[in-house]
Amino acid sequence: xxxxxxxxxxxxxxxxxxxxxxxxxxxxxxxxxxxxxxxxxxxxxxxxxxxxxxxxxxxxxxxxxxxxxxxxxxxxxxxxxxxxxxxxxxxxxxxxxxxxxxxxxxxxxxxxxxxxxxxxxxxxxxxxxxxxxxxxxxxxxxxxxxxxxxxxxxxxxxxxxxxxxxxxxxxxxxxxxxxxxxxxxxxxxxxxxxxxxxxxxxxxxxxxxxxxxxxxxxxxxxxxxxxxxxxxxxxxxxxxxxxxxxxxxxxxxxxxxxxxxxxxxxxxxxxxxxxxxxxxxxxxxxxxxxxxxxxxxxxxxxxxxxxxxxxxxxxxxxxxxxxxxxxxxxxxxxxxxxxxxxxxxxxxxxxxxxxxxxxxxxxxxxxxxxxxxxxxxxxxxxxxxxxxxxxxxxxxxxxxxxxxxxx
Amino acid sequence: xxxxxxxxxxxxxxxxxxxxxxxxxxxxxxxxxxxxxxxxxxxxxxxxxxxxxxxxxxxxxxxxxxxxxxxxxxxxxxxxxxxxxxxxxxxxxxxxxxxxxxxxxxxxxxxxxxxxxxxxxxxxxxxxxxxxxxxxxxxxxxxxxxxxxxxxxxxxxxxxxxxxxxxxxxxxxxxxxxxxxxxxxxxxxxxxxxxxxxxxxxxxxxxxxxxxxxxxxxxxxxxxxxxxxxxxxxxxxxxxxxxxxxxxxxxxxxxxxxxxxxxxxxxxxxxxxxxxxxxxxxxxxxxxxxxxxxxxxxxxxxxxxxxxxxxxxxxxxxxxxxxxxxxxxxxxxxxxxxxxxxxxxxxxxxxxxxxxxxxxxxxxxxxxxxxxxxxxxxxxxxxxxxxxxxxxxxxxxxxxxxxxxxx
Numbered sequence: 001x002x003x004x005x006x007x008x009x010x011x012x013x014x015x016x017x018x019x020x021x022x023x024x025x026x027x028x029x030x031x032x033x034x035x036x037x038x039x040x041x042x043x044x045x046x047x048x049x050x051x052x053x054x055x056x057x058x059x060x061x062x063x064x065x066x067x068x069x070x071x072x073x074x075x076x077x078x079x080x081x082x083x084x085x086x087x088x089x090x091x092x093x094x095x096x097x098x099x100x101x102x103x104x105x106x107x108x109x110x111x112x113x114x115x116x117x118x119x120x121x122x123x124x125x126x127x128x129x130x131x132x133x134x135x136x137x138x139x140x141x142x143x144x145x146x147x148x149x150x151x152x153x154x155x156x157x158x159x160x161x162x163x164x165x166x167x168x169x170x171x172x173x174x175x176x177x178x179x180x181x182x183x184x185x186x187x188x189x190x191x192x193x194x195x196x197x198x199x200x201x202x203x204x205x206x207x208x209x210x211x212x213x214x215x216x217x218x219x220x221x222x223x224x225x226x227x228x229x230x231x232x233x234x235x236x237x238x239x240x241x242x243x244x245x246x247x248x249x250x251x252x253x254x255x256x257x258x259x260x261x262x263x264x265x266x267x268x269x270x271x272x273x274x275x276x277x278x279x280x281x282x283x284x285x286x287x288x289x290x291x292x293x294x295x296x297x298x299x300x301x302x303x304x305x306x307x308x309x310x311x312x313x314x315x316x317x318x319x320x321x322x323x324x325x326x327x328x329x330x331x332x333x334x335x336x337x338x339x340x341x342x343x344x345x346x347x348x349x350x351x352x353x354x355x356x357x358x359x360x361x362x363x364x365x366x367x368x369x370x371x372x373x374x375x376x377x378x379x380x381x382x383x384x385x386x387x388x389x390x391x392x393x394x395x396x397x398x399x400x401x402x403x404x405x406x407x
Numbered sequence: 408x409x410x411x412x413x414x415x416x417x418x419x420x421x422x423x424x425x426x427x428x429x430x431x432x433x434x435x436x437x438x439x440x441x442x443x444x445x446x447x448x449x450x451x452x453x454x455x456x457x458x459x460x461x462x463x464x465x466x467x468x469x470x471x472x473x474x475x476x477x478x479x480x481x482x483x484x485x486x487x488x489x490x491x492x493x494x495x496x497x498x499x500x501x502x503x504x505x506x507x508x509x510x511x512x513x514x515x516x517x518x519x520x521x522x523x524x525x526x527x528x529x530x531x532x533x534x535x536x537x538x539x540x541x542x543x544x545x546x547x548x549x550x551x552x553x554x555x556x557x558x559x560x561x562x563x564x565x566x567x568x569x570x571x572x573x574x575x576x577x578x579x580x581x582x583x584x585x586x587x588x589x590x591x592x593x594x595x596x597x598x599x600x601x602x603x604x605x606x607x608x609x610x611x612x613x614x615x616x617x618x619x620x621x622x623x624x625x626x627x628x629x630x631x632x633x634x635x636x637x638x639x640x641x642x643x644x645x646x647x648x649x650x651x652x653x654x655x656x657x658x659x660x661x662x663x664x665x666x667x668x669x670x671x672x673x674x675x676x677x678x679x680x681x682x683x684x685x686x687x688x689x690x691x692x693x694x695x696x697x698x699x700x701x702x703x704x705x706x707x708x709x710x711x712x713x714x715x716x717x718x719x720x721x722x723x724x725x726x727x728x729x730x731x732x733x734x735x736x737x738x739x740x741x742x743x744x745x746x747x748x749x750x751x752x753x754x755x756x757x758x759x760x761x762x763x764x765x766x767x768x769x770x771x772x773x774x775x776x777x778x779x780x781x782x783x784x785x786x787x788x789x790x791x792x793x794x795x796x797x798x799x800x801x802x803x804x805x806x807x808x809x810x811x812x813x814x
Contacts, residue, residue, distance in 0.1 A: 055780060358739050373462060378455075381570055
């Protein structure tokens, strides 16, 4: 018999039993690399900037020529040229001379500072008057100060954000090597479950979980695949789980919250290989009837049958499992900070993920508990996210600030 | 001459000058609908549940038969059947009888409550002993209590989240009507800018902004298109902006932070139609040289040339513009709450978006300012997000809690 595990124990079991498995890699255009996991170190082939570069519109000078300059006593320098964007200046700055330089222009030889145009005055007589002293290095970035040639700028394994795509462009990468996405197989079970395009007769219900899980998996950067609806028999479920396990890294079995179905799911997982079922039941609301198993290196999850419970469990536990299997450490999660508008007493002794609605009033964010009977699906769309109520806590009070994890 | 606008004034100008324009719609599979804007009201064609449904594993009973039941004095009911999943029960519950019912099963006629199996004892003699009283409605969801036939469950204009995809499945929608994505045209300007696949010679630099903006636009749910690199001349820029405006809803011109280039961008926007340039310069750090224009119903944005500035401005202002043009009201934004690990004094008089790095130590989240000279690109990848420092504030102090908007 399995003992119900706490949330913390379940996370521990995930960390102890799963690890990064190389899913193989593929080469993609950087335009398609957003959200993918980089599978190579990206090294800069050159210094950035590749030249001493002005970061302002102004005048390239020798800083020492400007020492002591002020509005009442500007220093006067002879303009010897104008730097053109993208071109190497054909002249040098000697003492008491200056040259106009635009933002991004290459600093002429001899200059060691750029004075912003705001601190200069040009009377059109070929000289420029400077009314603020500049220090060497002002208004410019030295060659290689931004990125040094040979340095690793983006690391193997990191998840690519939009700014990283910009950095890859700067380094001259048109394509990069990324890891293949983890494949998630989705199986729906239950004699009462029918395809969504069909009209339910009698006590039949449409297959909700497959689609909510499919979309959640897309959001997590996985490659989901639907394996259809399977009748509630051991052989049928075993055949489909075996097929899904061959093609996928993670298999999710949804539907079937009745005890009989759960028992079949447990038997199927145990029948397919070692170590089999690791967790059968989590002390959490909602989601007690959750199953976590492992066969070889693959993960098999039995989700609760109630769609709203399945959804929360998938987003809390499978998300963590995916991070582990992708070799990423837990990233800091984003949330919306809001004030509870209602008291919510919680069952002590087990943790709870409470679904809440978010709304704004007078520029402040509020969270409101979503009430609904177990098994309702309308709570799925009325809720914007969930808050975590820890074990032993008495709940949350009106006026308390909470961090809402948005679905 | 244009006056520099405050951040608040700029948002006001966005709200006053732009509005929702119907981009047309298309029909997509619900598997492809995540993140899209729904373009029809979705109505339930039936009651959900379509029958009185058990939400637990247990026994269907008449509640009044259980009144007074306790562990020491259980009530004894005769088992008259077992409800099968997905099937209409072929029997009714009369006084002093009960039937086994699994989670999701249809309540037999005559029953008005389901007692969880945990509160029953079955000695195998054809009777079931119930040791806890049940109230009518316990353990079940009545027909239509979840979703009423004819009710609007998902509204036209809402952005579809993964749980909404589940709800569409419940309603039997295989495909739905969504709005076409807003198209964002990206133009890079600057004589010094070269394609990313080329090796920079002399003072040339690779085109970073196009790619960082492209990826940010994907993340915002837009359909981005690259219009390439254009030389710094009025005619060349005008031709390309006109072309991009014909094909796109929003045009972003990046690169060129020198004053000359900015002036050309302003002239081009004004030359293409009314009302032309609305904002030329925002009192914000970074991003002062930002241009916001409107031609007909289209938006044209001139981003700062520095990649890190362009990135922040795009994510702050263009994000807001997109919300307005998509007809969405400002959604509550997610952030990571973290403690500042360093004092950061700020310039009073203008707002600042300070880039920060996030890290975790002893289970706590910390934010650290990313320092770097203006124009550096390495700050793009070292920063995880930004915090907003309001005008007139003196900055942020070490130990202060801040909300980090993750890029």
